[in-house]
Amino acid sequence: MNDNMIQDTLLVTPALLVPLLPLIGFLINGLFGKFLPKSVTGWIAALAILGSFICSVTLFNGLNSTSSLNIDIFNWIAFSNINITFGFLIDPLTITMLLVVTGIGFLIHLYSIGYMHDDEGFTRFFTYLNLFIFFMLLLVMGNNYLVMFIGWEGVGLCSYLLIGFWFKNESYNNAAKKAFVMNRIGDLGFLLGMFFMLFYFGSIDYSTVANQAQTLAPNSALLITITMLLFVGAMGKSAQLPLFTWLPDAMAGPTPVSALIHAATMVTAGIYMIVRSNILFSLAPTTLTFILIVGVATSVFAAVIGLLQNDIKKVLAYSTVSQLGLMFAALGLGAFSSGMFHVVTHAFFKALLFLGAGSVIHALHGEQDIRKMGGLGKYIKVTYITFLLASLAISGFPFLSGFFSKDEILAHAFEQNKTIWVILSISSFITAFYMFRLVFLTFFGNFRGTEETKKHIHESPITMTLPLIVLCILAVVGGLLGLPEVFHVQHAFSTYLSSVTEGSAQYLVHHEKVSHATEIALMSFAGIGAIVVILFAYNKYVKQNALPADDVELTGLNKVISNKFYVDEIYETVFVKPITVLSDLFLVLVDKLIIDLAVNATAWIVATTGKTMRLMQTGNTGFYVFAMVIGMMVLLIIRLFI
Amino acid sequence: MENTLQAVPQNWYLVLSTLLFCIGIMGVLFRRNAIIILMCIELMLNSVNLLLVSFSAYSGNSDGQVFVFFIMVVAAAEVAVGLALMMSIYRNAASTDINVLNKLKW
């Protein structure tokens, strides 16, 4: 993968500290949290992440974009010819993720100190959050697939714990369980993919796998199998069709969790994994095509559902699914660094959107239905402005971060397949529409809730607004990380990642780059389109004061969309019900009736034989003697004549 | 080696002891009085004794006679124990009919 690995001892310490600090934070809060005052536990957790962030920055400064650092810590599973080490690999891709995870992680910790202030599970919350960051860091830092898998499943566990954070509520618990189980389906794919690699390549180190894969014929069955299985893992973790239904349900968790885990970091793990294995995937074009189809389908499908959601967090959740679909589409097009770029910008604005939503919910004391909001812009200014800017960014408003990252993907789509480009453009216009439907319904017009609530609307404390402001700045200027070459600058982001992605370039089909003029045309089209859509939404929801209809009034297609195409119900009937029926059937019919009956029948036969035979014991001495004599005579006859 | 036992042909001993043995068996099989059954067993034992003695005499080997003494001792012991049992059974059941004594069954 990277030839000039350097063993820079100075950087080993910060590299080890990056995951260690959250772990220490987790242990302190987990073991001694109940002896510490609230204010201390929250800050311990936040400072641990800040420490990690500083270490990550140190790594960023210490390593240039062509070098990487490999640290083998100990042999984890090692015997005969299997050798899986527990080790870290720090390269530009890792560092990108580290900065996003720890940076946004810290801001969200900070925000949570305010947001969770009155919650009885305050300490527990930060304990889980630290644990999550720890696992997320393992995921991105591991130097082989198994260490990644530790993080992969670990974040799944934390996601389970945090979705079900308010564990007295049964539906939240169900959502948590659903998330875990759906992730597990993907994890099985990941696991099998690792088995294939371990079996055929003899190793699951990133570098060995990449090298071994290049000795195989491109698009060979083995490569397709491996990549498909890995992608199944990614589908589960990154909520792609058909394993996406857990993510909207996961909004049951506290809002900072939705921001951190279900928008900015964990759900992008699938994209990270594919970019990490970009050589493998680029050698399997069939899989890439499949990823493209799944990504595009998810993007549109989720966006359409997002149009008719009325829960502020659910809208954002479907938007996340849709954006993740877009990222996968980028990967499917072989534009690995563009996908990563969108991961980063998406992390900025989506975390901001969720935190903003959290701030709104905080202000309204738990109200999440946008039909009962409205006119909030007047009361909570900071939240309003930051939320508005984030919405502009996600909608692709010119020169904000989402504009650049999205356009990069759209340009790649245009190069390769015009149909894909059309569909993705439609999807992004839908995104712009429902985002501004959300903004207008929430912040514009008149307040539609009760007077009681209205009196208590208040801006959030500084610990909550500060992260909003910082993220807002990032969401606005984040696009500068990857200014396209049209502006006569080097694409900073893809240059930084080039050492990771260059290995795969030779295996991808090269399409002719669009000319600068076309690219500018495309950008203008997307930008103007977004503005038009936003104006359309303004016309509908502000000018005409349209309100979403109540669920019961919906008919036809609207009803189907509003009910999320009944996907949950279909899964319920197709998978859940049959398994429960099967379970009962196995227990009652097979176990009790067939197997146990066979066992008991054996015992019954023995007992019955005994019962019958004992009847010969009549107690009549004469009979016994008679039998004895007869027996002896029979023996005598046998001896004499036979 | 002439003696009085050999005055009778050996077959006659065989026939006699077989007859005695069969009478004994029949008695054991068909009589219901325990004391008579006991006596019939004695009869069977003695028929065997007779046979053993006669063979011993004809073959000029004393092994058979040694056996006879063993059997006589055992028979004496058996009668002693058997009659004692009969006595206690009679005390309990007021009968020595073996068909009454059928408690020991399934």
Added chain:
Amino acid sequence: MTLLLLLLPLVAALAVLLSGNKMASRVALLFTVAEFGLTVYAYTIFKQQGPEAFVFFHDWISSPKISINLGVDGLSFVMIGLTNFLLPLIVLSGFNREYSNAKTYFSLMLLMQFALIGVFMAYDGLLYYIFWELALLPIYFIALGWGGKNRVPVTLKFFIYTLAGSLLMLFGFIMLYYYNPNASFNITDLYNNPVCSCNQGWLFWMFFLAFAIKIPIVPFHTWQADTYSEAPTQGTMLLSGIMLKMGTYSLIRWLLPILPAGIAEWGPLAITLCVIGIVYASIIAIMQNDIKKLFAYSSVAHVGLIAAGIFALNIEGLQGSVVQMIAHGVNVVGLFFCADIIINRTQTANISSLGGIRNIAPRFNTLFMIVVIASVALPLTNGFIGEFLLLFGVFKYNTWLSVFAGLTIILGAVYMLRMFQNTMLGNTNENTQHFTDLNWSETLVLGIIAFTIVVMGLYPKPIFELVQPSLDIILNKAIAK
């Protein structure tokens, strides 16, 4: 050293019997801890001198030639380690309950320990058989004497069922003796003089049935769920934690190397049975409402995977099976202890009438959670190492089988989380409202278990290194044609 390791529990059993009911549990704890200490000391010796330091040989019966042939290799050592590690915990878990006739109860446990160590040490077929049967007696009396309402028929079934299996095994051993040119039960004689492959087929079934009933492999599992729910908790822990491992251990020790041709002939069927059993038991567990039965079926699924890994006949499967034997032993003891705590405090084993325990017992919740995630095989817990290697072993054997077996990862999460949600989460109800959090001895037991779970998951290497030489020998015999 070997004899000391073996006989100390026997001495302890007598000492407990003499100590009186009040002191029984403490004396038992003292002895089991001493035994564990001895095991640790033995480990240092084993590290320095290897298995040679543990050979013990003494003639016993000249015809048929049966000798007291004891030894400890890596595999045995790991199993003995597991036994001696779990016993103190099991004894400690009995501290909070009043048992009638406690001295007999704890004495039987120690007798069981003696027999189990004997099974893992015996290098002579018949001696092994004697210990194998001896192990059955204490557990039978424990279950019969201190079990639940329905204990008499259930324990009888368990006893007769396993005894029937053992009888087949005894017959198998006699036939092995008969076929052996040296006319011996000695394990090296049996290893080095394979039986004519024409006879290995049915001999395989003689042994396999005995082990399959003990493990248990579906469809020989029907004694298990009832026995687990009827036996007292310590009995269940002994049964599920250690005694099941006798079966899997014996597969590795006695079946694989002695009857390679039998394995070649019937192994595919056996592994298929195991894998079917995994999914079958997992699916049943999903709808179980009795917490102990749920754990029982989950146990069937887990040990099914262990057995499948063994029959996969490769080093990954075998290593995985050893690690998973230990891991499952530790975890299942933890699970049943948690079940005991819940049942004892709420008087119900029905998970749908529980709930909300987490609200009032946070410490219990955390420790229970750790045990649960270990048993759904999350990475960095001991369960993961085992399942990863086992599934990989099965994968090397047959890809599709491993896909099917891998469903256990999903189904395991479904039933475990359902159980956890129904018992621990939600709102507290009238059954659970008086639930008190753990006291010191319970915290100690679960704390040690949780600690072991993480340490083993993070650093399983010592186990790999310990068993690798033994497994190499066994595997060479097993796949030699």
